[in-house]
Amino acid sequence: MQAYDLSQNHIVMPPEEIALSTNQLQVFYGSNQTQSMTDASLSFPRFQITALIGASGSGKSTYLRSLNRMNDRIARVEGEIMYRNTNINSRQVNVYEVRKHIGMVFQKPNPFAKSITDNITFALKAAGITDKKELRERVETSLKEAALWDEVKDDLNTSALSLSGGQQQRLCIARAIAMKPDILLLDEPASALDPISTAKLEMTLKELVKNYTIIIVTHNMQQASRISTYTAFFHLGHVIEYDKTTAIFQTPTMQATRDYVTGHFG
Numbered sequence: 001m002q003a004y005d006l007s008q009n010h011i012v013m014p015p016e017e018i019a020l021s022t023n024q025l026q027v028f029y030g031s032n033q034t035q036s037m038t039d040a041s042l043s044f045p046r047f048q049i050t051a052l053i054g055a056s057g058s059g060k061s062t063y064l065r066s067l068n069r070m071n072d073r074i075a076r077v078e079g080e081i082m083y084r085n086t087n088i089n090s091r092q093v094n095v096y097e098v099r100k101h102i103g104m105v106f107q108k109p110n111p112f113a114k115s116i117t118d119n120i121t122f123a124l125k126a127a128g129i130t131d132k133k134e135l136r137e138r139v140e141t142s143l144k145e146a147a148l149w150d151e152v153k154d155d156l157n158t159s160a161l162s163l164s165g166g167q168q169q170r171l172c173i174a175r176a177i178a179m180k181p182d183i184l185l186l187d188e189p190a191s192a193l194d195p196i197s198t199a200k201l202e203m204t205l206k207e208l209v210k211n212y213t214i215i216i217v218t219h220n221m222q223q224a225s226r227i228s229t230y231t232a233f234f235h236l237g238h239v240i241e242y243d244k245t246t247a248i249f250q251t252p253t254m255q256a257t258r259d260y261v262t263g264h265f266g
């Protein structure tokens with residue numbers, strides 16, 4: 001692979017209101033503390049979709065998972081993660097509170113082996129919501145927001161495992177937004193889906209971004225350019241370039257970005 005100068009980068013500060021930002025985020029894995037993320041400083045604009053792109057192993061998931069402290073048990077994460085004027089990477093901050101505000105959807109749909117309703121109410125009940133009417137309303141609202149309601153409204157008590165992969169992934173989105181988060185993190189949410197389910201998921205994300213700030217890891221560059229406003233390009237644990245998606249794909253500043261988006265990478 002061609003060696004790029006990793007000390008150089010091009011990172012813009014979006015002019016919009018910022019929902020979440022990281023300052024010099026560094027991640028170290030394992031007993032020998034291998035550094036997998038170096039000084040990632042990015043700001044994510046509110047009510048926009050930001051895509052994280054880069055080759056396999058470039059650190060996209062490592063970075064994404066750090067944002068709601070999913071790496072706590074497997075890595076040492078240094079640096080600041082600023083959310084509502086608080087550094088949520090501080091040990092004093094309760095991770096369960098963080099995850100109420102910053103929800104996550106994973107690569108493979110992972111509904112619980114429970115009914116559609118129970119998938120959504122499980123975390124709500126654990127958070128102390130017991131009022132039946134409120135639970136019913138939250139189920140309906142979140143399924144509508146995740147564009148799944150019309151397909152499942154007559155089968156709410158059937159097993160979530162009987163849904164198609166695309167429906168399961170939208171159920172996982174519904175489950176995440178039932179907690180009324182501010183920010184949704186999605187780690188390659190369409191990688192296990194067929195093109196029709198992928199298109200439906202993308203349409204859902206375009207609707208959701210009216211109410212949520214979305215950060216999505218994707219391997220699919222067409223997907224990044226279809227749905228995101230901003231894109232960050234990662235390489236070997238470094239953020240090389242962060243800019244408007246149109247700039248990243250049409251007029252990238254850095255050689256590594258140019259090579260990656262034109263398929264001349266490696």
Ligand SMILES: Nc1ncnc2c1ncn2[C@@H]1O[C@H](COP(=O)(O)OP(=O)(O)OP(=O)(O)O)[C@@H](O)[C@H]1O
Nearest residue numbers: 029030036054055056057058059060061062063074
């Ligand atoms: N749990 C872990 N323990 C040790 N090293 C890890 C762990 N998870 C990731 N890494 C390492 O961190 C680096 C970045 O991996 P990461 O999964 O974040 O990249 P990625 O860009 O998301 O890749 P992919 O697109 O294949 O998912 C890699 O070198 C990987 O081996």
